[in-house]
Amino acid sequence: MxxxxxxxxxxxxxxxxxxxxxGVDLAIAxxxxxxxIGPNGAGKSTxxxxxxxxxxxxxxRIRLHGADITFHAPYEINRRGLARSFQxxxxxxxxxVFENVRCAAMWAMGYRTSLWRAVEGLADLxxxxxxxxxxINLIDRRDLPAGVLSYAEQRALEIGITxxxxxxxxxxxxxxxxxxxxxxxxxxxLIRKVxxxxxLVMVEHDMGVVFDLADRISVLVYGQIIASDTPERVRAxxxxxxxxxGTAVATPA
Amino acid sequence: MSAAVQxxxxxxxxxxxxxxxxxxxxxxxxxxxxxxxxxxGTGLTTMSLMAIMIIFALSYNMLLGxxxxxxxxxxxxxxxxxxxxxxxxxxxxxEHLPVPLVVLPxxxxxxxxxxxxxxxSVSTRRGGxxxxxxxxxxxxxxGASALILRDFFGGEDGITTNRTKxxxxxxxxxxxxxxxxxxxxxxxxxxxxxxxxxxxxPFGRICNAVRDNPExxxxxxxxxxxxxFIAFCLAGLFAGIAGGLTAINFEIMNAANVGAAxxxxxxxxxxxxxxxxxxxxxxxxxxxxxxxxxxxxxxxIWQLYLGLLFIVMVSFAPGGIAGLIAMHAPVWRARLLHRxxxxxxxALLLGLITFxxxxxxxxxxxxxxxxxxxxxxxxxxxxxxxxASAAPWSLAALLAVPxxxxxxRVLPIVGNVWATTLAEARQGRGR
Numbered sequence: 100m101x102x103x104x105x106x107x108x109x110x111x112x113x114x115x116x117x118x119x120x121x122g123v124d125l126a127i128a129x130x131x132x133x134x135x136i137g138p139n140g141a142g143k144s145t146x147x148x149x150x151x152x153x154x155x156x157x158x159x160r161i162r163l164h165g166a167d168i169t170f171h172a173p174y175e176i177n178r179r180g181l182a183r184s185f186q187x188x189x190x191x192x193x194x195x196v197f198e199n200v201r202c203a204a205m206w207a208m209g210y211r212t213s214l215w216r217a218v219e220g221l222a223d224l225x226x227x228x229x230x231x232x233x234x235i236n237l238i239d240r241r242d243l244p245a246g247v248l249s250y251a252e253q254r255a256l257e258i259g260i261t262x263x264x265x266x267x268x269x270x271x272x273x274x275x276x277x278x279x280x281x282x283x284x285x286x287x288x289l290i291r292k293v294x295x296x297x298x299l300v301m302v303e304h305d306m307g308v309v310f311d312l313a314d315r316i317s318v319l320v321y322g323q324i325i326a327s328d329t330p331e332r333v334r335a336x337x338x339x340x341x342x343x344x345g346t347a348v349a350t351p352a
Numbered sequence: 353m354s355a356a357v358q359x360x361x362x363x364x365x366x367x368x369x370x371x372x373x374x375x376x377x378x379x380x381x382x383x384x385x386x387x388x389x390x391x392x393g394t395g396l397t398t399m400s401l402m403a404i405m406i407i408f409a410l411s412y413n414m415l416l417g418x419x420x421x422x423x424x425x426x427x428x429x430x431x432x433x434x435x436x437x438x439x440x441x442x443x444x445x446x447e448h449l450p451v452p453l454v455v456l457p458x459x460x461x462x463x464x465x466x467x468x469x470x471x472x473s474v475s476t477r478r479g480g481x482x483x484x485x486x487x488x489x490x491x492x493x494x495g496a497s498a499l500i501l502r503d504f505f506g507g508e509d510g511i512t513t514n515r516t517k518x519x520x521x522x523x524x525x526x527x528x529x530x531x532x533x534x535x536x537x538x539x540x541x542x543x544x545x546x547x548x549x550x551x552x553x554p555f556g557r558i559c560n561a562v563r564d565n566p567e568x569x570x571x572x573x574x575x576x577x578x579x580x581f582i583a584f585c586l587a588g589l590f591a592g593i594a595g596g597l598t599a600i601n602f603e604i605m606n607a608a609n610v611g612a613a614x615x616x617x618x619x620x621x622x623x624x625x626x627x628x629x630x631x632x633x634x635x636x637x638x639x640x641x642x643x644x645x646x647x648x649x650x651x652x653i654w655q656l657y658l659g660l661l662f663i664v665m666v667s668f669a670p671g672g673i674a675g676l677i678a679m680h681a682p683v684w685r686a687r688l689l690h691r692x693x694x695x696x697x698x699a700l701l702l703g704l705i706t707f708x709x710x711x712x713x714x715x716x717x718x719x720x721x722x723x724x725x726x727x728x729x730x731x732x733x734x735x736x737x738x739x740a741s742a743a744p745w746s747l748a749a750l751l752a753v754p755x756x757x758x759x760x761r762v763l764p765i766v767g768n769v770w771a772t773t774l775a776e777a778r779q780g781r782g783r
Binding site: 151153172173174177178182183185189190191192193194198201202203205206207210211212213214215216217218219221260264 | 368549550552553554555556557558560561563564565567568569570571572573574575576578579582
């Protein structure tokens, strides 16, 4: 069997004495689009914080392409090829849109903290940045400070920052939260396009988006995964219906 | 993207490159010409000091403006750089080593860098308030050591040296202030160019990202701690060069040079000039040095006015002078600046009246206080005044109170004129 792109093993996280993640085991194959769903407070964002190194787990292991990344710092995990977006937009508000994306590409492209090269002279860096700006449809906004963009544009920029580094495992935390219907459709097309050939793990509330995008769905309830399967089987799963989805989804109109 | 557009972008980049070269040539020309415009002793001394302070303030802004690190102890690296240069000069003189004076600021730079590495490894582990507090503590530590370690710092008298005793190259002995000015100006230009170039490197850009959002910077592969550390060491390097030039300029360093006062002044300069713009600290260094020289001649409580200026800037123009100028760029481009001038002139006039009244009251209060030994009679703007009489106090109140009330009335009007003019300027550009 091939090594999973991302593997969680008996993962626990307590805040004080309150258990939030209560033993999560999950293996996500390379190239898979995987959605994590669950009711509010189920621990979805906490799970992402654990995987990306923002929080340290109380117990359990996390492996990226077979290598243990438990207790590694966020920047180390990112350098190993895992990039994430945030539920609450987390960009560089005073930097230009172009600068936001370019900064996110610099480390991965080997320029790191170089002290002797002018960024404007780095043609490959500029090209990669412009390519992503075109993908996320913000090329016309490139010189604006990111802080003045509209909400949907900032969400697109958030995705651009996440993918430009070329990480092969992408974590998106509610990428369409707060978007209108048409913005959501656009975002789904964008996510499909930019995660082509990569492993995608996303937290999402919009069931339309989830069933549209995901190859597999995991349902997280009270810090435990109660089902992890294809969309069809998750939809049919009685426990899932009871715990989270309600009966409406089981009988689509 | 089409080839034509790409060529256009490259052409624009080349255009910007030429514009930059032109700008640096212009700065060099200004440095060359200034001594001919202000050849007096005071003029040369002031300009030498300004050039040193430009380096110091720019190095400070590598921390505050570029990386978002508020330091209360930047004079540590400036002062230690200066002391190392004084000691190096004395050693070179003592051993008759063939070292020309021009390279000595490098010793200061290396000293600043080394102490930056030592202290930075402690203080840059965390950003924000923790960094600010540690910088304050380190500043106090070194400031106190300077008074205790008399052999190295020379106590309150300081350590003196003689810059003319070093190897003379091409007939320059650096006795006259003009030669020292050119030495400082050359180093200033070099440091400005280097620090500007740094802002354009991947390192410089990631500093801005760490300033804006350190958390996100970690998730795009950057160790924010090491970014802060590198910025801190480089800021120490340039502060050390500034300190070395101070040592050469005054031929003396004393404990006050590493203390809290220069740490505070450099913060003031940088902030008043503007932290968000590369030119800001340059403007601040020139203006504050000028005020220091001029005000300290005119009044003994000049530091109070400097403090007032700082408070006014922090409250009303957090972008500093450079920020104010940058704000007016769209209006300037739309050729609408003349619309603003009447309102500005009125506000300025009322502001000056208020300030004159307040300054008169402050000066009189100072004469009446125990700290003043010159009696209660003095000259205010060349007019004889006696602080012990009632008439000047009434005048001060008559100027300050109605002036301030009228100023407050005018401010919203200025705001309105500004808003409509800016809107029109933006619209005009859209058309």
